[in-house]
Amino acid sequence: MLQVSYIREHKEEIIKRLAIRNLDSKALIENVLTFDEERRQLQTKLDSAKAEMNTISKEIGNLFKSGEVEKANTLKSKTSELKETIKTLEEGLSEKAEGLKIELYKIPNVPNPLVPKGNSDEDNLETLREGEIPTLHKDALPHWELAKKYDLIDFELGNKITGAGFPVYKGKGARLQRALIAYFLDKNTSAGYTEYQLPHLVNEASGFGTGQLPDKEGQMYHVTGDNLYLIPTAEVPGTNIFRDVILNENELPIGVTGYTPCFRREAGSYGAHVRGLNRLHQFDKVEIIRVEHPSKSYEALDGMVGHVQNILKELKLPYRILRLCGGDLTFASALTYDFEVFSAAQERWLEVSSVSNFETFQSNRLKLRFKNGEGKNQLAHTLNGSALALPRILASILENYQTEDGINVPDILIPYTGFDKID
């Protein structure tokens, strides 16, 4: 959520930069400013009405104390009108405040100047491509066939137990999952991130904190009996660690990493592109989250990109980095880099990580601040990224590392799997 004060002071610039997202925000911005203006006017009126009430109340107290009951009662009868005024003003104020909030919720983050113009993923800017795309043997299979052939993942069993999109990993498939999680966590902690084990269900307040609520409610599984939500990403519990927190400047930066399963309803997505591990209702992901000083957040973003890059290099997977265009940028992000790995048998690039700087967009909602050098509370910047999401990494390992007589395990993972070949 953008700060109203920022909108007030940078109106034209914001409108101009939101156009990068193909968003004509003029009316929206005007609306916000109108609500804000009206809200402040009512606030001022309400404040002075309350001040008057406070004065009278004090006076009444004093009159009672000095035994002037008559006078006190006269004064008392005067308050009813004032009370009515206050009530009306309060109602008007909360209406305006609510209206302001609703409008603010509609405005996405202002893109960083680096964000290219564009409408869809086709306009994303490829900034780097690295790694060798393997030449597969003639009978090479896509990962869902490989999973079946080597008995690594049982999709049908998942259908039986739960439903589509809840695969069952078994044997070496399960072990490979565990190996990847352990490897990712090790990489992240040695880069300075503190490992957390976080709840997989969150309350409403957390949903609002990271912006899944109120708009994206339909994307999460909702446990209605207890009004809790299954997390769609560790970003939700991980970032809400810092909800309503005021840090000391010297505590920055903070790095958090955690493995969680992620639950997404993904309503309405079916078809060839969601086969196998490509899109699931439940999947595993290791996330990295940073809280940064505003002056350092872009440096930190580059650092995170380098970190993810390093992991993909170690796994020897062919990958590319994309700087997302305005049309593909997520609502809360100011700048996002996507990582895609080439899945040789499907002959497709698969998104495996998304690294973003949210600047103050999340922290404004979260009320995540730090005490700056002047002793003032200032919103911190938040960033996060996947390091990494498992299913498509697994898919591309299976596909890219397949040979005629089995699937090789990437060298870096062998200490974690305890085997070097799936056959």
Next chain:
RNA sequence: GGAGAAAUGGCAGAGUGGUCGAAUGCACUGGUCUUGAAAACCAGCGAGGGUCACACCUCCGGGGGUUCGAAUCCCUCUUUCUCCGCCA
């Protein structure tokens, strides 16, 4: 799940209807003193709104109510603690 107790500033902890945004201690910041540090002493020290700046308004777990007036009384929700039950 049942019974009881509680929730106040970074922490501890006073405060049961008016002068309380809130005593006191600790922590923290600045100063005096000191070669330096410690101690001692002095001062400052929660958050949000509002204002050019003041004034002013709001916040004592969340929400609602009673009252001229609520940290204090009532209702409700949440959380914590103790006991019982259940349990990996």
